[in-house]
Structure formats: C-alpha cells, structure tokens
Amino acid sequence: MQAFTTLTGIAAPLPKANVDTDQIIPARFLKSISRSGFGKNLFANFRYREDGSENPDFVLNQEPYRKAEILIAFENFGCGSSREHAPWALLDFGIRCVIAPDFADIFHNNSFKNGVLPVKLPREVCEQLMEDARMGGNARLTVDLEREVVVRPNGEEIPFKIDPLRRHLLLNGLDDIGQTMQHAPAIDAFEAKRAAAQPWLAGAAGTTPAGA
C-alpha cells in the first residue's frame, strides 16, 4: 500500500449527501479480477451519457477537476455495499482523499486499507471547503496527515483527527496482515481453547460439503 503523508492538490466539489457505492462504481463494472482499471468508470452513471460520451456537466469532466486528487462531499459518503472497488476506483482516478461530514462504516474502513484518506469535518467546514474547491486550479488544498490539518488556500489550518493506529499504518504504508501475523501464537492458543469449549464449531460444521 502506498503511504499517505501530505497531499497538495486540486479538490473537486461534489455537493451531495448519501453518495452511495453504486454511484461511485456501478455493479456492472465490478467484473475485473485485478485492483486497477476502475478509474475510468468512477461515477460512470454521472460521467457518461447513455451513448457513452462524456457528460460535460459532471465535475470530473471539467478542467481542472480531471486532475482532482481530493473530493469534497456531504453526509454519509460511501453508503451501500462493501465493495472495495469504490476506493479502488477513486484511487485509480487519482483521488487520494475524501473530505465529508461523515462516512459509511465499511467504506471508511476500506479507504484506509487502500491508502485513501477519509477526513471527517463538520458540515459548515465542508461547505467552506466546497467553496474553495469551486475556485478550481487556483485553490489547492493541502491535507497533512502528519500534522492532522487541512490547509485552505487562504492559509487557514483546519485540524482533524484520525485513529492513531490507522494513522500510523497509513503514514508508513504498512499492510496490517503482516502486523497481525505477529500475533500468531495468541491466535493458536485461542483456537485450541475454542476447540475444547465449543467442539461443534470444529466438528461437522468444519468439514467440506460433500461433493464440493
């Protein structure tokens, strides 16, 4: 996973609440077996018209937002499915940070695991940042995870808070499977205890279905 330290870039305004995962990446595009290539279908139902041509009204089809690295949205961003294709599509497009008043739980989790930083800020602040974002290329935002601040184009610093463990993993680009593997002895011990106390879990329920 790519580390996230500080990002300065163009922010795209998406003034919508409840941006769901079917909007971020519609199900019909989930058929790839790799993690890359989803960017071209990010927000496909908004970005393209029925004949496949670009919809010039959608923000990501406008300059300078084609190069946006930050997305500003409203409440409950990422609600809906557990598909990790949502952060993959954002990442593949080039968006590494989403700022919103709050996020749906699974999307929030999935983002961290892919080096996309979800930043929660109060609605009023998101509205200010939305205005900044509307200024386009002249108004870059900086998201500094090290110092946990968003820097507005006018230099004002807005603090945010990220869970310390997640911040650590993200700053260092660490894979949490490796971390968990260090607890293997504790997992072994837990399994042994569980097999004794709840034998039904290791019994019939644990066997391969016949014919499978």
Next chain:
Amino acid sequence: MSGQKPRTLFDKIWDAHVVETLPDGTALLYIDLHLTHEVTTPQAFDGLRQAGRKVRRPEATLGVIDHNIATDASRYTGIVDPESRLQVETLEKNAAEFGMPLIPLLDQRQGIVHVIGPELGRSLPGMTIVCGDSHTSTHGAMGALAFGIGTSEVEHVLATQTLLQKPAKNMQVLVEGNLAVGCTAKDIVLAIIGRIGTAGGTGHVIEYAGDAIRALDMAGRMTVCNMSIEGGARAGMVAPDDTTYDYVRTRPFAPKGEALERAIEYWRSLPSDPGAHFDTVVRLDAHAIAPQVTWGTSPEDVLPITGVVPDPEAAADEARREQMRRKMQYMGLAPGQRLQDLKVDVVFVGSCTNSRIEDIRAAAAIARGRKVADGVRAMVVPGSGLVKAQAEEEGLDRILREAGFEWREAGCSMCLGMNPDKLTPGQRCASTSNRNFEGRQGPGGRTHLLSPAMAAAAAIAGRLADVRDYQPKKGDV
C-alpha cells in the same frame, strides 16, 4: 456470574471472540465462518499469492458463486459474458489452489450466499461470520455477529482467521405488538429504516427485539437483519430462541445429537441480560405498520402504500428540496401522485432479502388463480437450488407460472444489474430486493422496494397495489 455487568447479545459474542486487545482498544477478533463469493475475492487471493501466504483455516471458509450468473437455462451451457466467466473461473481456481470448499455452480445447494449459509447450517448462533458483502448482516438472524467486509479484510481473514475491529455501539430496536393483516417482516424493516434513516445505525450493531420480532419465523428474521446495512448498521441480530434451535436441528452441516444439545445449552446463555445497556433504543408499534413501499432512490424514502409522492417544496431546506427534486426526476414522479397509481413494467421477487421458501409461498398465495397484468414482466428467482426444489415440490412454481410469472434458477439476479437480468432505462420495477439506488437494477432503472406479497399484488394489478385488496384465493396445491 454474580457481580458481572449485564451484557448485550453483541457484547457476549464479541467478548467470546477477542483474541487480543491492542493498546489503542482495537480488538483482534476471531472469525468462525468466512463466506466468500466471486466478486469481492479475486484480488484478496491474489494478495495472498503475492505474499506467499496460505488460507489459515480453509475448513472455516466456504466459496459460493451467486452474483454474476444467469438465472435462465443458459447457466447449464456456460457463462456467456467473458468477464463474468473469468470471475467465476477465478473463484474455482482459487478454491482448488488454496483448499477452500466451494459449492459448485451446478450443485443443487448453490444459491445466494446469504440464503445458503443458514440453510445449510453453516451459519450458527454465537458465531462471528464475515463475507465480502454488506448483506452479511442477514446471518445475524441466527443469533450470530455477522457483518460485511471489504476485499482487504477478506484477505486478512483468509490469512489470519481474524479481523482488526473497534467495538461497535449497541442499538436496540424494539418492535412490540401484532403485525396487521398483509404486513410482513419486510414492512417492519422498511418502517424501521424510514424511522432511523440510512445513517441512523452508523457505528452500531442493532439488536431487534420485542414480541413482533420473536413472532417472526427464521426467514422473516433474516429479512429484517438483511437490511440493517440500509439503516447504516454493519450488523443486525436477533437473540436465538427455540425458533432458532428448531431451524438449526434439520440443517445438514449443523451439529447433531449430543454436540447439538451442548451447543444449545451454550446458545441459551447468549441473549442480552436484563438491564444490559443500549446506547440507542428505538421503539415501533407493529400494529401501526401498514404495507410499505419506497418512492425514492434511498431505502429511507419509504411510505405506506396508501400514501402519495411527497412534495419537495415542503422539505426543510434548499439542499433537501434539491435532492428530492432530483429523486423525483430520476424516478419519473410528480408530487401528490398516488403510489397506487404508479404503473410497473417489471416485478422482481428474489434477492437475499426475500427469496426463501416462505417468501415464495407468500407471492404464490397472492398469485394463485390470478393473472399477471398485460405488459408486465414478472419474475420469481429462488434464493437457492434447495429453495427452488422445495417450491417445486409444493407446486408453487406451477401456480406462479400459470399466473404468468417467470420461474428461474437461483442467484442474485435483478438485485444488482451485474448479470443478464437488468432493467432498461426508465423501466419501473416493484422489487423485493434491498436497494433502490440510482442504477442499482440497471442504468436508469426505477426501483420500488416492497414485500413479496406486495410485489405479487403489483404484478397482478400492473401498478403498485395494496396487498390488502388482494387476499389469497382458496385453491388446492
């Protein structure tokens, strides 16, 4: 134990699965059962391969093919869409390489992952269950802690049989009283979402309780738990009771004999203690719930079938008005229109919310002796091959076919617009699935969520209809 703080069902299952607590309060949580399907796993197995890792407990893992497949006879001659085929073949290849049990596509036990987990007795009370799919909450009906995870977490569970999790808050949704005629579990859960909103459960695990929930059969409890995610909660659960144990008893992979009795004894210790603390409590009167239907593009946009399309101008602020106007435009609605006047093009009975035998019986009871309206395409897609076989044994397929419904093979089908079953732009669909998002059932498709009985009534009427006007006709099966 005396002196111990009263705990909720969630607390008990959580505590029993914490392997270790990290300094910041994150728990390393042990996972008893990991269900996998073809869409959210290829990248996870790839990750394992790249890192040279194995699946820690293949026997606690089960692969299922459900999202991508056709639900007509074409499945027997191979999947036509090359990308879908590749996803299915990739799951088959990964299962073989990593030793993971897989229900083959043409096996009778194949079906939607959230239908077959409980049906086969793999999902049991007291378990932690995960799957790379947000509707994993369904299995919470067994009295388990079950939730959806992303692909990175799928990889984490495959490699370590654990997850890094922060404890959730406890929410109790109490539904008291008797359901009125024509109302079902689906109406309960839609009414709950209408009340709490799509973000109402964020950060919580919901325990559904009260005598209206107790009175539900397992299928009904699964319908309710299934849509917890639509209320923003990652998991929903119902405490296990005799209804649960009777259901488990007959399942092929469930423990048997003495092992089962021992398990039940343990399961009886799981229900929330009197006085256990819930961070949030929501109360609903079951009797006040009328048959529900959604009008907009979010599951919280729900009304009784007797209602009319709301007026955006009545909304509190401009942002909300604008949002509602957009929903109306997408759905092709005007303020004040009666929901019962909305003509439907398609009716879909299926999905992990409502494709169990009880759901099909409910649809067939309304369809019996009646005909699907002209110009309406109505389909019934059983949740599994076993449900399909049972329905055929009961003659339900015949009743449905005679009424003009299509009777199909098991799968996710028109729930998500990923396989050949899709809406075309502008089509209006009465659907028993769980999401009415824009484009969910196909680009430009318009979804109205409702119960199986309401869906059948809509098929007969050719428009959204009040199931109470379509009482079952007598007849022999």
